[in-house]
Amino acid sequence: MNRILWxxxxxxxxxxxxxxxxxxxxxxxxxxxxxxAVLVAARMGIVDRESVPLHLVRRGALYxxxxxxxxxxxxxxxxxxxxxxxxxxxxSIVHFRASQRTDxxxxxxxxxxxxxPGTVTTGIVADxxxxxxxxxxxxxxxxxxxxxxxxxxxxxxxx
Amino acid sequence: MFAVxxxxxxxxxxxxxxxxxxxxxAYDRVLALNNIGTKTVVLIAxxxxxxxxxxxxxxxxxxxxINFIGTIAVLKYIEYGDLGAGGGTSRDRxxx
Amino acid sequence: xxxxxxxxxxxxxxxPFIIMFALYVHFHGDYSPGGGFQAGVILAAAFVLLAxxxxxxxxxxxxxxxxxxxxAALGVLIFAGVGVVTMLLGHNYLGYNxxxxxxxxxxxxxxxxxLLVELGVLVTVFGVMVTVFYLFAGRGRENS
Amino acid sequence: xxxxxxxxxxxxxxxSGAFFLVTGALGMVRLPDVFTRMHAAGMTxxxxxGLILVGLCLHSGVNLVTMRLLLVLAxxxxxxxxATHAVAKAALAAGTEPYTLGAGExxxxxxxxxxxxxx
Numbered sequence: 001m002n003r004i005l006w007x008x009x010x011x012x013x014x015x016x017x018x019x020x021x022x023x024x025x026x027x028x029x030x031x032x033x034x035x036x037a038v039l040v041a042a043r044m045g046i047v048d049r050e051s052v053p054l055h056l057v058r059r060g061a062l063y064x065x066x067x068x069x070x071x072x073x074x075x076x077x078x079x080x081x082x083x084x085x086x087x088x089x090x091x092s093i094v095h096f097r098a099s100q101r102t103d104x105x106x107x108x109x110x111x112x113x114x115x116x117p118g119t120v121t122t123g124i125v126a127d128x129x130x131x132x133x134x135x136x137x138x139x140x141x142x143x144x145x146x147x148x149x150x151x152x153x154x155x156x157x158x159x
Numbered sequence: 160m161f162a163v164x165x166x167x168x169x170x171x172x173x174x175x176x177x178x179x180x181x182x183x184x185a186y187d188r189v190l191a192l193n194n195i196g197t198k199t200v201v202l203i204a205x206x207x208x209x210x211x212x213x214x215x216x217x218x219x220x221x222x223x224x225i226n227f228i229g230t231i232a233v234l235k236y237i238e239y240g241d242l243g244a245g246g247g248t249s250r251d252r253x254x255x
Numbered sequence: 256x257x258x259x260x261x262x263x264x265x266x267x268x269x270x271p272f273i274i275m276f277a278l279y280v281h282f283h284g285d286y287s288p289g290g291g292f293q294a295g296v297i298l299a300a301a302f303v304l305l306a307x308x309x310x311x312x313x314x315x316x317x318x319x320x321x322x323x324x325x326x327a328a329l330g331v332l333i334f335a336g337v338g339v340v341t342m343l344l345g346h347n348y349l350g351y352n353x354x355x356x357x358x359x360x361x362x363x364x365x366x367x368x369x370l371l372v373e374l375g376v377l378v379t380v381f382g383v384m385v386t387v388f389y390l391f392a393g394r395g396r397e398n399s
Numbered sequence: 400x401x402x403x404x405x406x407x408x409x410x411x412x413x414x415s416g417a418f419f420l421v422t423g424a425l426g427m428v429r430l431p432d433v434f435t436r437m438h439a440a441g442m443t444x445x446x447x448x449g450l451i452l453v454g455l456c457l458h459s460g461v462n463l464v465t466m467r468l469l470l471v472l473a474x475x476x477x478x479x480x481x482a483t484h485a486v487a488k489a490a491l492a493a494g495t496e497p498y499t500l501g502a503g504e505x506x507x508x509x510x511x512x513x514x515x516x517x518x
Contacts, residue, residue: 007271011271011272011275014272014275015275015279017463017466018276018279018283018466018467018470019279019282019283020463021283021286026282029278029282030282032278033274033275033278033279033282034275036274036278037271037272037274037275037278038271040270040271040274040301040317041270041271041274043317044270044305044309044313044314044317046267046270046271047271050264050267050268051264051267051268051271071445071446071449072446075419075442075445075446078426078438078439078441078442079418079419079422079423079442082422082423082425082426082429082430082439082442083422083425087429087430087431089430089431089435089500090499090500091432091434091435091497091498091499091500092497092499093497103260103263103264104264106260107260107261107264107265110260110261110480110484111261111480111481111484114441114480114483114484115441115445115476115479115480116441116445117438117439117441117442117445117446118438119438120434120437120438120441120483120484120487121261121480121484121487122434122484122487122488122491123487123488123491124259124260124261130491132434132437132487132497134435134438160409160410160413160414161413163413163414163417164413164414164416164417164451164454167417167418167420167421168417168420170421170424171420171421171423171424171443171447172424173424174421174424174425174427174428175424175427177428178427178428178436182433184433184490184495186433186486186489186490186493186495187433187436189486190427190433190436190437190440190483190486191427191440193440193482193483193486194423194424194427194440194443194444197443197444197448197475197479198420198443198447198448200448200471200475201420201447201448201451201452204451204452204455204468204471205451205455208455208458208459213455213459213464214287214464216464216467216468216470216471217280217283217287217289217467218289219471220276220467220470220471220474221276221280221289221293221297223471223474223475223478224273224276224297224300224474225296225297225300227478227481227482228300228303228304228307230482230485230486231256231262231304231307231481231482231485232303232307234485234486234489235256235307237489237493238489238492238493241392242306242307242311242388242391242392243306243310243311243312243389243392243393244256244310244311245257245309245310245311245312245313259485259488261480261481261484261485262481262484262485265477265478265481268477269477269478
């Protein structure tokens with residue numbers, strides 16, 4: 001129930017930012033809109049810890065800048081590979097063990113891996129992540145371990 | 160400078176279109192199409208600034224949405240041969 | 256695709272926002288590009304995404320096919336009904352000025368009238384889109 | 400001070416975004432198979448789109464347009480990895496052999512066999 005109210009609040013806040021009309025008519029429309037959206041989500045049974053991850057917000061604010069910096073670094077690296085005259089690719093599939101406890105944690109870890117070019121998550125079975133890497137040597141596991149540790153820390157103790 | 164960016168976007172879209180036309184497997188084509196969709200979203204945003212009327216951004220958002228759902232739908236159709244299949248990867252594969 | 260962790264969690268997070276965005280596009284049709292048609296398509300897309308991830312049966316439990324067919328007809332009824340109401344109030348068919356509560360500001364009537372007519376378009380487009388998707392996705396299901 | 404720096408910064412962001420876009424698209428054409436091309440596609444999705452949208456944000460200043468641009472960016476960065484992952488997973492599930500060094504012909508064979516058998 002608490003999560004449903006939070007979801008409603010988040011949606012209404014986004015509505016106000018998008019709309020930026022504060023006449024009563026639009027406030028009524030916004031209220032109705034967010035109520036419909038939350039009702040449909042609640043009837044589908046998709047409002048839970050996974051879809052409204054309130055417990056991640058504070059630690060997530062520290063994780064995102066780090067992720068952006070990683071994305072920047074790996075982008076430069078992959079651009080170097082593509083632009084070099086003879087393509088120095090040595091693709092291979094490697095496996096990582098994800099130490100997150102919930103599906104949401106694995107979702108964040110898998111998407112972080114995919115977002116950094118040079119590595120793409122190709123499959124998740126329980127806590128085993130299958131990752132396709134464009135250059136085998138560069139995925140020695142150190143950076144992925146770092147990311148794994150950070151996402152597990154992001155997930156926190158409560159999970 | 161917006162014109163330069165828009166030109167770069169168009170060049171990149173042409174290259175991706177080559178891949179969509181050549182692509183040996185269906186997945187190459189889906190990947191290229193998804194990529195062209197992303198570039199179209201950015202192009203809509205840039206064109207709004209180029210015209211001095213940046214109120215197309217709702218359209219960019221809607222396009223990004225349709226692009227994402229379209230990609231997922233095409234992949235599901237290729238993989239399962241059935242858009243409405245429920246859970247059960249292996250069971251559905253065995254049935255189809 | 257329910258077992259696929261990434262797609263399932265992503266869809267769960269996105270769907271409420273898509274529905275909110277669809278109705279936002281509808282209600283701000285006169286301030287930014289958009290309106291009933293686009294809103295109907297985006298709203299239908301939310302349910303298509305749910306059906307792709309959770310399967311047709313799960314979505315049809317929430318949004319049964321008879322309801323989407325009813326929506327398709329109801330939208331036309333709303334559209335035509337607005338026109339008939341304005342005629343009953345002594346104006347032309349779809350003469351929106353009749354809807355203004357305050358006769359000194361006829362533009363309010365325009366606003367309300369267009370919103371109501373667009374609501375009809377939204378409901379019809381939503382109903383037809385979801386019905387078409389149900390028919391396509393369920394094709395071959397009955398035979399097997 | 401800010402008035403001089405901001406246009407230059409916008410230029411830099413837009414041009415580097417355009418650079419990543421074109422490089423990524425070039426990679427789409429040059430790289431040998433669908434899995435390696437995903438990395439190139441990821442480049443356009445992340446840095447190409449990201450730098451250009453942030454550049455547009457700087458140009459427009461702080462207003463509703465900026466908010467919408469950031470929303471588009473957040474949406475792209477949220478959905479792009481999901482779509483890429485879905486493509487990769489579907490391609491692997493259908494039996495596409497990833498290209499590897501030294502087994503280039505085997506990889507190409509697997510790719511073509513897949514193209515015929517996918518539907």
